[in-house]
Amino acid sequence: MVKIGSKAPEFTANTTKGPIALSQFRGKWVLFFAHPADFTPVCTTEFIQFAKRHKEFKDLDCEVIGLSVDSIYxxxxxxxxxxxxxxxxxDFPxxxxxxxxVANLYDLINPELGLTVRGVFFIDPEGILRFAMYYPIPFGRNIDEILRSLKALQTVDKYGVACPVDWQPGQxxxxxxxxxxxxxxxxxxxxxxxxxxTRKKI
Structure with missing residues (x-):
């Protein structure tokens, strides 16, 4: 089972951008997320939003990688x-x-359906798994919350602080x-x- 604070499982895989290895992204943050299946309605809405908001992750020095158990074709x-x-x-693989x-490395398989669940992981520039969240198959993710989580992680690392409930950048x-x-x-x-x-401004 993958655990927060442990090294993210390494993998090499074929993608829509050609073969990649997780290790090639060392030095950057990585958002690694899984969807249940191609050509499904909820996944389609999610992927369109990830595409539209990809630049927001890039601007935070974060690479995005998707995954499902479907074929490359x-x-x-x-x-x-x-x-x-x-x-x-x-623009992301x-x-x-x-x-x-790879799905089994990250505990992403729903054993009853044989599909990947909606897993979300952040891997830091040192290759350490820092965040993990699993959504059930029937409903989509909140990309605002995923971005907020990345900003919180980066704030924690930069300033050596913690973030309170419902924290937003600037608070x-x-x-x-x-x-x-x-x-x-x-x-x-x-x-x-x-x-x-004790609270403070940064």
């Missing part, structure tokens, strides 16, 4: 159809995984809690919300 035909009908361009090798962040009673007393006297809860 199925991927190509489906992407071409969406490009024509929705007037979008797919989509892994063809008919043997379910206050949380300072790591004190590790001694003296520091806790100092925070409390300085007017902290709680001795263990």
């Amino acid at each position: 199925s991927h190509i035909e489906w992407l071409r159809h969406m490009e024509e009908s929705a007037k979008v361009k797919f 989509v892994v063809a995984d008919p043997d379910k090798v 206050d962040v949380i300072v790591p809690p004190p590790q001694t009673i003296d520091e806790a007393d100092k925070r409390a006297k300085a007017g902290a919300e709680r001795w263990y809860l």
Whole structure:
């Protein structure tokens, strides 16, 4: 089972942009996401939005990689159809995984249906899995939330802080809690919300 904080499982696979290896993206953030099947309605709505908003991920130094257990020919035909009908361009690779090798590495297979679930992973520039979320097959993802999660991860790393509930970029962040009673007393006297809860602007 993949675990947050562990090294992301390495893979080499055929994609709609040719063969890739996960390791070739080292030094950048990676959004790796799976969809259940090509030519399905919910997946189509998701992919069109990922295409439309791909630049937002690129602007955050994040590469995007999709995956399902369909064949490369199925991927190509489906992407071409969406490009024509929705007037979008797919500039990110989509892994063809008919043997379910990569899907099994990331615990993406629904055993009852034999399809990939809607998995979402962020892998950091060091190749560490930092975020994992699984959506059920019947409903689509929220791309705003996925982008917010990437921005939160990058903020945490850059400033050594934490992000509170419903955090949005530009809002206050949380300072790591004190590790001694003296520091806790100092925070409390300085007017902290709680001795263990201190917010600041960045």
